[in-house]
Amino acid sequence: MNELRKGIDASATEALVGTGTETVSRRYRFSPGFIGFSGHFPGNPILPAIVQIRAVVSLVEEEGGKALRLAAVRSAKFHAPIHPDEDGWIRVRRRIHSGRDPCDATTPVAGKTVAAFHLELADEEDHRCERAMPRPKEEIRSRARPRPPAPHAVESSA
Numbered sequence: 001m002n003e004l005r006k007g008i009d010a011s012a013t014e015a016l017v018g019t020g021t022e023t024v025s026r027r028y029r030f031s032p033g034f035i036g037f038s039g040h041f042p043g044n045p046i047l048p049a050i051v052q053i054r055a056v057v058s059l060v061e062e063e064g065g066k067a068l069r070l071a072a073v074r075s076a077k078f079h080a081p082i083h084p085d086e087d088g089w090i091r092v093r094r095r096i097h098s099g100r101d102p103c104d105a106t107t108p109v110a111g112k113t114v115a116a117f118h119l120e121l122a123d124e125e126d127h128r129c130e131r132a133m134p135r136p137k138e139e140i141r142s143r144a145r146p147r148p149p150a151p152h153a154v155e156s157s158a
Helices: 003-010 049-064 137-143
Strands: 023-029 068-078 087-094 100-109 112-123
Touching (some): 003 049, 049 087, 049 100, 049 112
Antiparallel strands (some): 068 112, 087 100, 100 112
């Protein structure tokens, strides 16, 4: 387990709370010495987005009992920063579909949602590529709108 994951786990202040078959949450408090704050930003530390996302993945891994990887970030919105020693929650709602695990997560602090994510997680062994292969030029051309004919040059009779 890497240092960041250890720090995230150590920052949990309560046990996992399951509120349904697809929903789980946990309270966190990241101390000023938490590794995730290092360098982000000196004098005004805020919890980086990638650390918030990693905390979501860690929470889902613990709840599901298996290693996962981040397959895609479908959307992420940050409404306010998370500073050291703020009590916050991570709440995750999951929907398992054919080896992929889409989940919606929110991070409330002091009763206000400061971040919201729509992530897609996959089993650690699942290494399918998410990027679409480029289409052949012929297919791209066939889908393009037809261009209007170019105006013909007018010959002058002089």
